Amino acid sequence: MKIFCEIMQERIQKILENTKLVNAVHEDFTHTFRQLGLSNFHAKKLSRNVLWLLGENKPLKHVETKILGMLERTRVRQKNGKTLTLPQILQEKLSNRADLIFSQIAPHLKGVSGKVLDFGCGDGQVTHLISEKLGLDVEGIDVKHYPASHVNVPIRLFDGKRVYAKPGTFSAAVITNVLHHEKENELILKELKRLKIKKLVIIETVPVGKTPKEILLDRERTFMNDHLYNRLFHSADIPVPGTYETAKGWVSRFKKIGYKVSHSQDLGFDQPTIRDSHHLLVFELMKKAK
Ligand SMILES: C[S@@+](CC[C@H](N)C(=O)[O-])C[C@H]1O[C@@H](n2cnc3c(N)ncnc32)[C@H](O)[C@@H]1O
Structure with a gap:
């Protein structure tokens, strides 16, 4: 029986083969990183790197740990002068x-x-x-x-x-x-x-959409955001079966x-x-x- 990490990874790989979905997810991740304080340029670059790493042919847990490391190395200076990592800023929000x-x-x-x-x-x-x-x-x-x-x-x-x-x-x-x-x-x-x-x-x-096809695509876009939020930002190992x-x-x-x-x-x-x-x-x- 496949363990849930393998199921999630297969789903991610399939999403990454669809250009329309990759573009939509890139835009969403960029939005998230901008909300956490990155400039548009840096948010786009980080979003590209995260998607590139997710496509690596390595076990998902390994890839997720690498991405978490990257998010933890990305720091943003706050209004009070303190510098926080992206996962810390998300936690505050x-x-x-x-x-x-x-x-x-x-x-x-x-x-x-x-x-x-x-x-x-x-x-x-x-x-x-x-x-x-x-x-x-x-x-x-x-x-x-x-x-x-x-x-x-x-x-x-x-x-x-x-x-x-x-x-x-x-x-x-x-x-x-x-x-x-x-x-x-x-x-x-x-x-x-x-x-x-x-x-x-x-x-x-x-998932939302006007047609069943749109809903199906939005389901997978939603899954990628859910995965980012529940797995890439920390190592709590929360299952994301995405049963929307x-x-x-x-x-x-x-x-x-x-x-x-x-x-x-x-x-x-x-x-x-x-x-x-x-x-x-x-x-x-x-x-x-x-
Ligand atoms: C995204 S969190 C939401 C937590 C909280 N309801 C909130 O809105 O802040 C999803 C939670 O659902 C829990 N969960 C998943 N399957 C469950 C089940 N069968 N019974 C109870 N809790 C479950 C997870 O452990 C996780 O804590």
Whole structure:
């Protein structure tokens, strides 16, 4: 059986054979590096070098480590006179990311009473904001345990199969940028169905386009940005299976497990550093599924 690194590498190689995609990805990476403070000239050059290294015929982990080294050697002087590496600058911008996600989901958690589950909570920064700013009884679960140091809400390690709780335990769940990180995300949907959570507030990275062909291309462009963000900027070994779905696709999959959509919002390229399109979906458990 192929390990996930081999699968990701094959996908990258295929993308690199498509000139249209390479140009789009080069533009996206250039945008990211410019956002981190590089000049247009240096951002373009770095983007070219990253793509060139990704094409190397070496194991992906080796290539990724080499690219991380290159990003760490690229430094930008900040307004306060300090010089930071690109991964350090991105890290600083990540706290703004949690604030942005919180501002997007918070209006949909108004009126919720009872326990809230943050499914795939990551470092727990969003979970923390839900507790602190909305006063909700929230806890996070994730297949990896890496809460940020200031997070003081319960965060549990999840085995990826069965949540510890009985059906009806949670009134609402928040699932932000998780579903496309799970190779078999149908398992998550199955578990959500079992838990009978009344309301789901979801943000997903989605491919967009006017035709199926455009959507297919955008899926691969999205995968490259996801890979840059989740793997090239650090060595945390986060799987990027890129199991994206369009917003319409999610609506129909959630319908099959008893949820109807009550809010659907295109968030566009809402995060300044990475050019991935996001979509906000709110689902309510249908009466007959209760
Ligand atoms: C990009 S992070 C998002 C974290 C957080 N929700 C946020 O928006 O900041 C994706 C997270 O999904 C988690 N994840 C992937 N598959 C999962 C699964 N089957 N169950 C729970 N968490 C999962 C990963 O470990 C990772 O922490």
